[in-house]
Every structure is written in C-alpha cells, then in structure tokens.
Amino acid sequence: xxxxxxxxxxxxxxxxxxxxxxxxxxxxxxxxxxxxxxxxxxxxxxxxxxxxxxxxxxxxxxxxxxxxxxxxxxxxxxxxxxxxxxxxxxxxxxxxxxxxxxxxxxxxxxxxxxxxxxxxxxxxxxxxxxxxxxxxxxxxxxxxxxxxxxxxxxxxxxxxxxxxxxxxxxxxxxxxxxxxxxxxxxxxxxxxxxxxxxxxxxxxxxxxxxxxxxxxxxxxxxxxxxxxxxxxxxxxxxxxxxxxxxxxxxxxxxxxxxxxxxxxxxxxxxxxxxxxxxxxxxxxxxxxxxxxxxxxxxxxxxxxxxxxxxxxxxxxxxxxxxxxxxxxxxxxxxxxxxxxxxxxxxxxxxxxxxxxxxxxxxxxxxxxxxxxxxxxxxxxxxxxxxxxxxxxxxxxxxxxxxxxxxxxxxxxxxxxxxxxxxx
Ligand SMILES: [Mn+2]
Numbered sequence: 514x515x516x517x518x519x520x521x522x523x524x525x526x527x528x529x530x531x532x533x534x535x536x537x538x539x540x541x542x543x544x545x546x547x548x549x550x551x552x553x554x555x556x557x558x559x560x561x562x563x564x565x566x567x568x569x570x571x572x573x574x575x576x577x578x579x580x581x582x583x584x585x586x587x588x589x590x591x592x593x594x595x596x597x598x599x600x601x602x603x604x605x606x607x608x609x610x611x612x613x614x615x616x617x618x619x620x621x622x623x624x625x626x627x628x629x630x631x632x633x634x635x636x637x638x639x640x641x642x643x644x645x646x647x648x649x650x651x652x653x654x655x656x657x658x659x660x661x662x663x664x665x666x667x668x669x670x671x672x673x674x675x676x677x678x679x680x681x682x683x684x685x686x687x688x689x690x691x692x693x694x695x696x697x698x699x700x701x702x703x704x705x706x707x708x709x710x711x712x713x714x715x716x717x718x719x720x721x722x723x724x725x726x727x728x729x730x731x732x733x734x735x736x737x738x739x740x741x742x743x744x745x746x747x748x749x750x751x752x753x754x755x756x757x758x759x760x761x762x763x764x765x766x767x768x769x770x771x772x773x774x775x776x777x778x779x780x781x782x783x784x785x786x787x788x789x790x791x792x793x794x795x796x797x798x799x800x801x802x803x804x805x806x807x808x809x810x811x812x813x814x815x816x817x818x819x820x821x822x823x824x825x826x827x828x829x830x831x832x833x834x835x836x837x838x839x840x841x842x843x844x845x846x847x848x849x850x851x852x853x854x855x856x857x858x859x860x861x862x863x864x865x866x867x868x869x870x871x872x873x874x875x876x877x878x879x880x881x882x883x884x885x886x887x888x889x890x891x892x893x894x895x896x897x898x899x900x901x902x903x904x905x906x907x908x909x910x911x912x913x914x915x916x917x918x919x920x921x922x923x924x925x926x927x928x929x930x931x932x933x934x935x936x
Contacts, residue, residue: 640727648702654739660894672908691916721747735891858898
C-alpha cells in the first residue's frame with residue numbers, strides 16, 4: 514500500500530536543515546507538490562536512515578525527523594516498491610525494488626492503529642485521498658446484543674496485519690499488485706452522543722458528506738447497521754446509487770413503536786430515497802428481523818432479494834447479471850451476512866452464511882461491472898469475537914475490496930459486458 518507521503522500537504526514544514534548534501538543521500542520515494550518535492554531518503558553513512566527531506570530543485574531545503582512532520586508516519590519511508598533514485602530526481606521509484614533494507618521495518622504490532630496504518634486526518638476539510646475511512650461507533654440501534662460501538666477500533670487494529678509490506682498487496686492468482694498507488698486516509702470517528710440517535714447520525718452524515726465533497730470514496734466502519742442511514746443520506750446531492758447489501762437480515766422494517774432509525778430499518782429508509790435507484794439484497798436467511806410484509810414491500814419498492822443458498826446455486830456471475838450494469842454502487846456489508854463459523858463477533862449471528870471468497874469474488878465482479886462509490890461495513894462486535902477472526906475478516910475484506918475498486922479495469926472485459934468504460 515502506498516501510504517508514505519499521503520499525509521503531507523501544503524507547504525513544507527519549518528524543520529531545521531540538517532545540512533545534508535543531496536549526493537550523500539539515497540532517495541527511494543518521492544512525492545511532488547507544485548514546486549517542491551518530499552522525498553524519503555537514507556543517508557549513505559546509515560546515520561540518518563528513514564528520515565524525510567524536502568528537496569527544492571535538487572537542493573535539500575530541509576530535513577526532518579518523521580515526528581517533526583505533520584502527517585508523516587512511522588519513519589519508514591514507503592510501503593511501495595522502490596529503489597534508490599538519482600539524487601534529486603523527481604521520477605517515480607522503481608517497482609522492482611521493495612525497500613525493506615532501509616528505514617523502519619514497521620511490523621503490524623508497531624505504531625498507532627489507524628485503518629491500515631494510513632495517515633490520520635482529523636481535519637475533514639483537508640481530505641486529500643482516494644479513500645477516506647470514517648468510524649461510526651454507534652450501537653444504540655441494536656435489538657439484541659450491543660457492542661458494535663467497538664467495531665471501528667477492532668477493525669482498525671485487525672487491519673494493521675494487512676498493512677505490513679513495502680510493496681503493495683500482490684495477489685498471485687490475479688497477478689496484480691493491489692493498493693500500490695491507492696491513497697487511504699483515516700478520519701477517525703464521527704462523534705457519538707449517547708442515547709441520541711439523530712444527533713449521532715447527523716455527525717456520521719457530516720463526515721460522509723465531507724468525504725464526498727473531497728472526491729474520495731467513503732468507507733465507513735460501524736457501528737450497528739443503523740449507521741447506513743446517514744451514509745445513504747449523505748448521497749442526496751450525488752448521482753443515483755444502487756444499493757448492494759450483504760446481510761443475514763433484510764433490515765426493511767418500516768416502523769416499530771415509533772422507531773424508524775434502528776438497525777432493522779436501514780434498507781427501508783434507503784429504498785425511500787429518491788437518489789437510490791434500486792437495491793440488491795443478498796444473504797437473507799432463517800428467522801429474520803423483517804416480517805413477510807417487509808419482504809413484499811421491499812420487492813414492491815425495487816429490491817432483488819437473494820438468499821445464501823440461492824446465491825450459491827446460481828454463482829457470483831449470475832448474481833452480478835441481476836444487478837444493473839454500469840451503475841454507481843453503494844455497498845453495505847453487515848458482517849452477519851457471513852457464517853458465524855468465520856464471523857462470530859457480531860450481535861445477531863445467523864448460521865448458514867457466506868464464506869470469504871464467495872463475497873470477495875462477487876464484489877470483485879461488482880467493481881468491474883460499474884463504479885463502487887461508497888462502502889460501509891457494520892455490526893462487528895468484538896466482545897463476541899474471542900479469536901479476533903471477525904475483525905480480521907472485516908479488515909481483510911475491506912482492504913481487498915478497496916484494492917479491487919481502484920485497480921485498473923480490463924477494457925476487454927468492460928467492452929464484453931457492454932459497459933461504459935468511463936464509469
Ligand atoms: Mn443488517
């Protein structure tokens with residue numbers, strides 16, 4: 514994953530020059546901004562390994578310890594494949610070299626647990642990234658076991674496992690290195706006001722709106738499934754979206770005892786939005802939170818409902834064929850869509866759920882079929898996740914899906930599907 518310089522922005526920080534000469538440095542990553550360039554470097558003597566310098570037209574203008582640099586992280590220069598460049602060069606680094614031999618090793622258990630150890634950006638007016646992570650630690654919408662308020666922290670911690678490596682995420686089956694050039698930032702969490710659902714939801718909506726305004730793709734970590742309601746609300750001034758839901762439950766309850774914004778309501782609320790063009794609801798099974806009339810309403814309001822067994826019988830490609838091609842997809846993943854044998858850490862587990870590759874292959878196909886414009890992953894409750902496998906599943910799935918959303922699309926496949934390559 515390329516994370517190294519993504520947090521640097523604006524003017525070079527006022528760090529003292531170390532009096533270093535360019536010819537004494539080995540450069541292995543550059544990040545250009547207007548008339549100046551940040552470069553990670555190693556001093557050839559080894560005395561300043563992993564420092565960061567600011568080079569202006571080949572001259573070292575300043576050099577700083579990583580701790581001196583807002584947004585600079587860790588001190589290892591780069592997780593992207595690099596080798597030393599010519600001094601002062603602004604060329605991209607060489608993808609054939611991994612950069613493990615210089616800088617910090619930065620193992621998964623070292624450092625602060627932002628999502629994938631991406632830079633933390635607390636200022637939501639300064640999002641400069643392809644993907645922005647927002648925690649939505651709200652679980653007052655649950656109807657059985659609470660605890661998803663701790664989901665964002667558990668997913669962030671689990672995600673550090675997949676942050677290790679200086680060379681992107683190479684998938685030998687696809688022969689693709691994912692995430693090598695995808696800029697991820699972590700915005701922290703929306704503020705939550707205890708017992709106040711609408712106030713908490715408004716804070717989540719504000720975060721998603723800020724992400725959309727920046728042009729980044731929002732990835733929201735729940736929280737219970739009610740947090741999907743403000744996420745979808747934030748798309749009100751965007752082009753239409755098609756909702757793709759992975760879940761054991763339909764979540765299509767209209768209202769019970771006046772409650773309209775709990776974790777059993779989000780797909781009903783989504784279907785009511787004028788900017789939601791349709792819903793594909795996948796994984797529903799067993800005793801459900803939604804009564805028969807909810808299923809009838811969902812179909813009447815534009816939902817295609819598919820159970821796990823129906824999905825398996827037809828396969829991922831046939832499922833994709835049921836979804837409008839070339840559309841803008843908002844993907845909402847309730848971790849209880851997966852089988853409790855691999856995802857026990859959730860409030861309302863339901864046996865007979867999906868396995869990892871079923872959903873990864875489906876979402877891989879979805880990313881090729883149109884444009885994924887937003888993702889939430891909800892209902893991870895670490896109190897019930899004694900092995901940590903649920904949070905690891907969440908983090909692994911998200912990073913692999915993000916990688917595929919931002920991977921170059923194969924023109925031949927898009928043409929074969931008759932889709933618009935520009936979408
Ligand atoms: Mn749900």
